Amino acid sequence: MTAPVQLPVPSEGEVTVLMPVWRGDRPERFAQALASATIEQTEPPAELVLVIDGPLGEGLEAVVAQVEDGAFGPARVVRASAHEGLARALQRGLEACRTDIIARADADDLCRPQRLALQRSAMEQGGLDLLSSAMQEFSDSTPRGGGALRTRPLAHQEILDYLPRHSPFHHPAVMLRRSTALAVGGYRALDFLEDYWLWERMLLGGARSANLPEVLVDYRVDADLFARRGGWRMFVSDLRLQRIFRADGLIGPGMLALNLARRAAYRFAPGWLRRIGYRLVVERMR
Known part of the structure; x- marks a missing residue:
C-alpha cells in the first residue's frame, strides 16, 4: 500500500x-x-x-x-x-x-x-x-x-x-x-x-x-441567479441577521426598519426586477 x-x-x-x-x-x-x-x-x-x-x-x-x-x-x-x-x-x-x-x-x-x-x-x-x-x-x-x-x-x-x-x-x-x-x-x-x-x-x-x-x-x-435571491427563505435570513445587527449595536430601530423594508422589496420582486434593483440600488449605495 x-x-x-x-x-x-x-x-x-x-x-x-x-x-x-x-x-x-x-x-x-x-x-x-x-x-x-x-x-x-x-x-x-x-x-x-x-x-x-x-x-x-x-x-x-x-x-x-x-x-x-x-x-x-x-x-x-x-x-x-x-x-x-x-x-x-x-x-x-x-x-x-x-x-x-x-x-x-x-x-x-x-x-x-x-x-x-x-x-x-x-x-x-x-x-x-x-x-x-x-x-x-x-x-x-x-x-x-x-x-x-x-x-x-x-x-x-x-x-x-x-x-x-x-x-x-x-x-x-x-x-x-x-x-x-x-x-x-x-x-x-x-x-x-x-x-x-x-x-x-x-x-x-x-x-x-x-x-x-x-x-x-x-x-x-x-439565468437563475437573481431568481434564487428571492423568496421567504431569503427574507427570513435577512430578518435574523438584522436582528443580530440590532442586538450587537450596529444598527438602531430606524435602520432596522429601513433595512427590512428594502430587503422585503428586493426579495419579493420578480427576478427581472430584482436584477435591475441590484444594479440601481446596491451598486450605487456607496
Missing part, C-alpha cells in the same frame, strides 16, 4: 486557497475554477484546501481525483459524508488550513492570474485582516471582460460606514486572516448570509479591512 504524500508545512505569509464543492456544481466549471485559483496564478498558493460537501457525481469526482494527483499543485481534500451546507463546509476548511492567510474561491467563478499576488501584497503592506476586490460578471452568453462590474467601498472607514446597509465584501474574492476569523467564531450557519455575518463580527472585533479597485475575479451569473 502506497504511503500518503507528506505535504510540506507552508511558511509564514504564504496563502491557502479554500474552495468548497458540492453535487450541484458542474465538472467543467469546477476544473476551470481550480486552475484559475492555483496553477494559473502568477504567484500560486502554498496549498489548496478543497472541501467536499457531501456525495458528488462521477464527473466531479473525476476532477477531485486530479486534485489528489497533484494536477493543481499541493492540495488536501476534506470530505463530509453528507451535505451540510456552505457555512459548515467553509468552517471545516477554515479549521483545516495551515496558513494564516486564506483566499476564498468558488467552484464556478474564475480568478484572474494576478489575484493572489496583489491581494497578498496588500494584506502584508496594510496589515489587513480582511480584503476583497471588484468583480466582473460573465456568463455563457457574456464573455469574460464584457459583463457588469461589481464594486464595493475601498477604505476601512468607508467599509465600516457601508456595513450596516449591505455586505461590504464580495465573498468569492475575499482574502482573510484565519486567526482573526476563528477568533470571532468563524463561519456560522445562516442561509445565504453566512459571509455577511462573519464580516460583521470580524469588523466589530477590530479587523482591519480594505477592498482593491482592480477586478480580480470573474463572477459567473447564470
Whole structure:
C-alpha cells in the first residue's frame, strides 16, 4: 500500500486557497475554477484546501481525483459524508488550513492570474485582516471582460460606514486572516448570509479591512441567479441577521426598519426586477 504524500508545512505569509464543492456544481466549471485559483496564478498558493460537501457525481469526482494527483499543485481534500451546507463546509476548511492567510474561491467563478499576488501584497503592506476586490460578471452568453462590474467601498472607514446597509465584501474574492476569523467564531450557519455575518463580527472585533479597485475575479451569473435571491427563505435570513445587527449595536430601530423594508422589496420582486434593483440600488449605495 502506497504511503500518503507528506505535504510540506507552508511558511509564514504564504496563502491557502479554500474552495468548497458540492453535487450541484458542474465538472467543467469546477476544473476551470481550480486552475484559475492555483496553477494559473502568477504567484500560486502554498496549498489548496478543497472541501467536499457531501456525495458528488462521477464527473466531479473525476476532477477531485486530479486534485489528489497533484494536477493543481499541493492540495488536501476534506470530505463530509453528507451535505451540510456552505457555512459548515467553509468552517471545516477554515479549521483545516495551515496558513494564516486564506483566499476564498468558488467552484464556478474564475480568478484572474494576478489575484493572489496583489491581494497578498496588500494584506502584508496594510496589515489587513480582511480584503476583497471588484468583480466582473460573465456568463455563457457574456464573455469574460464584457459583463457588469461589481464594486464595493475601498477604505476601512468607508467599509465600516457601508456595513450596516449591505455586505461590504464580495465573498468569492475575499482574502482573510484565519486567526482573526476563528477568533470571532468563524463561519456560522445562516442561509445565504453566512459571509455577511462573519464580516460583521470580524469588523466589530477590530479587523482591519480594505477592498482593491482592480477586478480580480470573474463572477459567473447564470439565468437563475437573481431568481434564487428571492423568496421567504431569503427574507427570513435577512430578518435574523438584522436582528443580530440590532442586538450587537450596529444598527438602531430606524435602520432596522429601513433595512427590512428594502430587503422585503428586493426579495419579493420578480427576478427581472430584482436584477435591475441590484444594479440601481446596491451598486450605487456607496
